[in-house]
Amino acid sequence: MVGNTGGYRHLLTAVVKRNLLMYIRYPINSLGRVVMDIGLFVVLFGGGTLLAGQAMDDSIEGIVVGYFLWMLTIQSFQGIAEEIQQEANWGTLERHFMTPFGFPIVMAAKSIAILITTFVFASILLLAMMIITGTWLHLDIITILPIVLLTLSSAFGVGFAASGLTVLYKNIGSWFGLLNFVFLGLIAAPTLNVPGIAFLPLVQGSELLQRAMSNGVRLWEFQLSSLLTLASVGVGYLLIGYLIFHMCQKRARKLGTLGDY
Amino acid sequence: MVNELDDSDPTHAICVDSLSKSFGSGEDRVIAVNDISFRVDSGDIVGLLGPNGAGKTTTIKSMLGIVTPDAGAVEIDGVDVYSNPKAAYKNMEAMMEGARNHYWRLTVRENLEYFASIAGENPAAIRDQHDDLLEIFDLREFENEQVRNLSRGMKQKVAIASTLGRNVNVVFLDEPTLGLDIESSLKLRQSLRDLATERELTVVLSSHDMDVIADICDRVIIMKDGGIIADDRVEALLNTFESSEYRITVQDINASSIKSDGLINGLNDVTEIEDCIQLEITGDIKTFYQVIEELEARDAKLIDIESKSVDLEDVFMKITKGGD
Numbered sequence: 001m002v003g004n005t006g007g008y009r010h011l012l013t014a015v016v017k018r019n020l021l022m023y024i025r026y027p028i029n030s031l032g033r034v035v036m037d038i039g040l041f042v043v044l045f046g047g048g049t050l051l052a053g054q055a056m057d058d059s060i061e062g063i064v065v066g067y068f069l070w071m072l073t074i075q076s077f078q079g080i081a082e083e084i085q086q087e088a089n090w091g092t093l094e095r096h097f098m099t100p101f102g103f104p105i106v107m108a109a110k111s112i113a114i115l116i117t118t119f120v121f122a123s124i125l126l127l128a129m130m131i132i133t134g135t136w137l138h139l140d141i142i143t144i145l146p147i148v149l150l151t152l153s154s155a156f157g158v159g160f161a162a163s164g165l166t167v168l169y170k171n172i173g174s175w176f177g178l179l180n181f182v183f184l185g186l187i188a189a190p191t192l193n194v195p196g197i198a199f200l201p202l203v204q205g206s207e208l209l210q211r212a213m214s215n216g217v218r219l220w221e222f223q224l225s226s227l228l229t230l231a232s233v234g235v236g237y238l239l240i241g242y243l244i245f246h247m248c249q250k251r252a253r254k255l256g257t258l259g260d261y
Numbered sequence: 262m263v264n265e266l267d268d269s270d271p272t273h274a275i276c277v278d279s280l281s282k283s284f285g286s287g288e289d290r291v292i293a294v295n296d297i298s299f300r301v302d303s304g305d306i307v308g309l310l311g312p313n314g315a316g317k318t319t320t321i322k323s324m325l326g327i328v329t330p331d332a333g334a335v336e337i338d339g340v341d342v343y344s345n346p347k348a349a350y351k352n353m354e355a356m357m358e359g360a361r362n363h364y365w366r367l368t369v370r371e372n373l374e375y376f377a378s379i380a381g382e383n384p385a386a387i388r389d390q391h392d393d394l395l396e397i398f399d400l401r402e403f404e405n406e407q408v409r410n411l412s413r414g415m416k417q418k419v420a421i422a423s424t425l426g427r428n429v430n431v432v433f434l435d436e437p438t439l440g441l442d443i444e445s446s447l448k449l450r451q452s453l454r455d456l457a458t459e460r461e462l463t464v465v466l467s468s469h470d471m472d473v474i475a476d477i478c479d480r481v482i483i484m485k486d487g488g489i490i491a492d493d494r495v496e497a498l499l500n501t502f503e504s505s506e507y508r509i510t511v512q513d514i515n516a517s518s519i520k521s522d523g524l525i526n527g528l529n530d531v532t533e534i535e536d537c538i539q540l541e542i543t544g545d546i547k548t549f550y551q552v553i554e555e556l557e558a559r560d561a562k563l564i565d566i567e568s569k570s571v572d573l574e575d576v577f578m579k580i581t582k583g584g585d
Contacts, residue, residue, distance in 0.1 A: 007381030014378030018367065025366040025407065091361045094327050099380045100351040106379060253329045256284060256293075256319065 011101060012109045019113035034121060037071055038128045045133060061137060061214040064129045066187050068213075069206055072122045072148060073155045073183045079114035080107075080159035081176060085166045093167075094258065103249070104242065111156055115149075138216040146219060147212060151205025153234030155183070157241030158201060164248030167258065201237050204230045273336075274431050274463035275301035275324065280333030282319050293319040294330070295487035301465065301480075303430070306457050308474035308495075309467040311484035312581055317467045320484065321433050324465070325355050337431050350380070355433035356424040361416070363423050365409035369400050372408060372419055377427040387427065394422045397452045414445035421449070425456065431463045438473050450476045471574040481573070483580050491580045498576050506569040507542040507549055514538060514561040526551050537564055 023030045045063070087093035096106045130136055158179065166172055186202040198204040208230060211217040219227075252258040282294040294316045301307050309317045322328035324335045326342040326349065335342045340349040356362050363372045373391045374384035384391075395401040398418040403411060408419050421437055437453065438446040454477050457464050468474055474481055474495070481498060483491040491498065516531050516538045527544030542552050556563065 010378040010381060010383050014375050014384070018364070018371075018375050021371065022364075022366060090364065091357060092364065094325075094355070094357060095362065095376060096379065097327055098325060098346075098350045098353070098355060100347050101379070101381065102347045109379075250329070253327060256282070256322065256328045258327050 007101070008105075011099075011106070012112065015106070015109040016113040016116060019110075019117055023117060034124055037121070037125050038132075041067055041125070041129055042132060045129075060133050060135050062210055064126075064133060064135055064137065065210050065213045066206065067129065068122060068126050069148075069151065069202070069209055070184055070187050071125055072118055072152060073187070073202060074180050075118040075121060076114060076152045076155045077159040077162070077179065077183070078176060079118060080111060080156055081162040081166060082173075083110055083114065084163035085171075085173065088167060088170075097249075097258070104246075107160070107242075107245075115152065118152075137213040140212065140216070140218060143212045143217070143219040144209070147205055147208050147230065150230050150234035151202055151209065154201035154205070154237035157237030157239070160238070160241035161244040164245035167245075167252050168248045168255075198229050199233055201233065204233055273300045274303040274305070274338055275465065276334075276336040277320075277324060278334045280320065280323055280330050280335065282316075282323055282328060282330045292487050294323065296333075297484075297487075297489050298333075299482060299489065299492055301463055303463055304457075304461045305480055306454075306462075306464040306466065306478045308478035308481045309465060309484065310471070310474055310481055310577055314486075315484040316487040317484055318435060321355070321435055321465065321467060322357075325353070325433060326350075352429050353431040353433070354380075354424045354427065354429045355435070356420050356437060357435050362420040363408060363416075365416075366407055368405050368407055369395070369411075369419050369422075370404040372423045373426040376423045380427050382427045390428075391426060394425060394456075397456060398422050399448070414441050417441055417445075418449065421453070425460075425462075429462075431465075432457075434464060434466045436468055437466065438468060438470060446470070446473065453477055471572065471577055475573040483577060485581050491576075495573065499573065507540075507544075507552075508565075508567040508569060509540045509542060509552065509556070509563070510534075510537050510565040510567075511540065511556055511561040511563055512537050514556070514559055525555055528552075 044067070045060075048063070084093065087096060097103050099106055126137075162172075162176065162179070183202060186200055187206040189197055189200070189203050189206075198207070204226065208217075208222060208226060211222075212219075249258060277300070278298050279296050280294055280298070281292075281296050283290050283292045285291055297316075297320065309320065311317050319328060323330045323333075324337075324342065326335070326346050329343070337349045338352045340352070342349045363376070367375065370391065373394065377387055377391075378384050392401075395404050398421065400415065400418055400422060403415065408416055411419065417437070417439070421434065424432060424434070434453075438449055441449060450473055453464075456462070457477075464477075466474070466477060478495055480494050481491070482489055516533050519525055519528070519538070519540070520531050525540065525542070527542045527548045528540060529543050530539075530541040532539045532541075540552070542549065544552075553563075
């Protein structure tokens with residue numbers, strides 16, 4: 001049971017399976033997500049080509065990578081925030097608190113499940129974007145995967161913080177839309193121009209991912225300081241986000257509002 | 262009626278000590294639970310009763326550790342819920358009032374497997390246990406049906422089955438029969454009782470339905486204004502109030518004189534029915550014999566004596582209204 005690896009495996013298997021089943025059991029919503037993401041890109045790409053012409057073609061690789069990372073970020077952030085909001089709404093959140101693993105472990109399992117589905121959706125999107133634009137990026141998994149995971153860690157951190165505020169203040173979903181545009185700004189932010197900007201969520205990861213996917217730079221070819229910055233930002237925001245969530249749920253338990261919606 | 266705590270008995274599955282919880286501050290402060298203590302023996306089924314706002318749900322949520330109390334301690338199977346929640350949750354599960362507690366887009370069996378698995382159980386290893394639950398709750402033929410397609414009563418059964426879907430010793434059920442029709446409620450009560458006996462479960466059950474408590478529970482804790490005002494075995498509570506109301510029908514006596522002279526102890530009401538009068542008396546057996554003696558002294562002819570039997574609802578009403 002709990003405490004042995006079998007217990008953790010059963011937990012992870014159950015959470016991943018449930019997540020996939022939910023996508024299958026809400027087929028219109030899942031399909032709509034893919035169509036919307038691709039549709040928005042087509043509009044942006046088509047509009048940009050019409051307006052900017054050659055300039056658009058010159059920066060198309062950067063746009064594809066940026067859009068890919070933006071979608072990954074939004075889906076990771078919203079995935080974890082909406083997950084907790086829905087669990088509270090369905091009355092199942094309290095049951096996730098009352099497991100012998102403790103809530104952090106359950107949330108870690110949920111984050112992994114969200115990452116898996118996010119990667120599946122983002123991979124479909126990336127393939128569609130490359131076909132639409134006729135631009136083929138460098139897809140070195142050994143380089144891309146750690147960069148994306150560390151970059152998304154900060155998005156999960158923001159997601160945890162948002163989830164904590166949701167548990168405490170309930171329906172604050174309208175703020176999530178605003179955050180999506182903040183993410184876009186961070187992904188597009190150039191790291192060299194403003195000192196310290198690399199320590200904001202997503203910025204460093206976006207820079208490294210652009211270089212890896214557009215220019216074919218391998219993981220070991222990056223400066224160690226760049227990778228350390230990426231790792232510290234990812235882990236740091238994840239921890240801060242979880243700490244905020246922990247404080248919020250503690251406060252909600254004191255107020256007796258945990259699970260209320 | 263409130264039992265003294267006995268710390269010497271090691272078989273307590275639940276120990277609640279000096280639990281207090283208030284919400285708000287200043288003039289808006291509401292005391293939801295006020296310094297309550299009780300023990301639940303292993304294998305006991307205890308009903309938590311009380312009017313709205315009595316503090317039942319806050320008590321249960323505090324016992325589960327999902328509401329942090331202002332003071333007090335709760336132990337489940339000897340493990341402190343607040344200092345060691347992970348160990349405590351190994352042995353407890355709960356179904357909360359008014360919540361779905363499960364996923365409507367998953368099938369019945371998927372729900373049972375999911376909630377057992379997130380507690381670390383191997384779903385394959387406890388498949389037989391789930392089969393039994395599906396049989397007991399008449400869910401076998403719906404095991405592969407998504408819960409959203411089931412009736413309300415069935416959904417309630419899924420909620421309870423998923424709560425009982427792993428190996429625990431202590432189960433909390435908040436309003437398990439809420440919203441069920443009478444037939445479903447009766448079947449569910451029987452299933453719960455059988456299951457608790459078979460698995461030697463310790464159950465804390467909250468309900469507004471006195472019949473549910475009377476049918477399922479061994480013991481009742483009655484709460485009012487955040488405190489415990491009665492705590493006893495169901496039979497003991499019923500016995501305490503049994504025959505405390507009498508309807509005595511007599512002839513050859515003047516009703517107005519009985520009302521005016523005030524010599525009849527415990528007299529609640531006097532009703533004239535044709536050539537008889539009916540006296541409603543409340544009191545213990547001693548009071549009853551005093552009244553009989555008084556009536557005989559007045560040469561009244563006794564026609565009928567009826568002892569009114571009480572049910573848990575009567576007991577509850579008497580106890581909760583006693584302090585008003």
